[in-house]
Amino acid sequence: MSYSREFIRRIQDMRRDAGLEVTDFIKLHIDYDDETNWHAAEYLYRFFSEMTRIMKDTRAVDFRFGKPTEKYIKEYDMKIPFGKGKRVLFTFGIEKIDRKKILKQTLITTKHI
Numbered sequence: 001m002s003y004s005r006e007f008i009r010r011i012q013d014m015r016r017d018a019g020l021e022v023t024d025f026i027k028l029h030i031d032y033d034d035e036t037n038w039h040a041a042e043y044l045y046r047f048f049s050e051m052t053r054i055m056k057d058t059r060a061v062d063f064r065f066g067k068p069t070e071k072y073i074k075e076y077d078m079k080i081p082f083g084k085g086k087r088v089l090f091t092f093g094i095e096k097i098d099r100k101k102i103l104k105q106t107l108i109t110t111k112h113i
Contacts, residue, residue, distance in 0.1 A: 004050040007092075010076055011058040014094050018072045025097045027062035028055075029070060033089035061097060068093020 011028065020026070055063055070093035079087050 029068035070095035
């Protein structure tokens with residue numbers, strides 16, 4: 001089972017609701033409710049190996065865990081597939097990133113390698 005599939009679906013819904021184009025790149029933050037942090041952390045750990053897929057499928061070029069600071073933020077109360085059906089409140093934040101900025105960051109990063 002893919003633990004990331006539900007996250008990808010939610011992020012794609014947010015992209016659509018925010019009026020982003022299919023070709024737009026985004027930065028992405030994911031946070032979770034402190035009351036259920038053990039279950040949320042376990043959930044995130046289980047799909048951490050699929051992070052590349054999440055970023056590719058959502059066109060995220062910047063991905064971080066923590067409190068979202070992006071322009072478009074949405075909360076999702078999600079049932080996780082373990083922990084006796086525990087529900088976790090996740091907060092997603094997305095923001096469009098300018099392609100020129102991405103290219104400039106890539107050139108700076110590769111220059112220092």
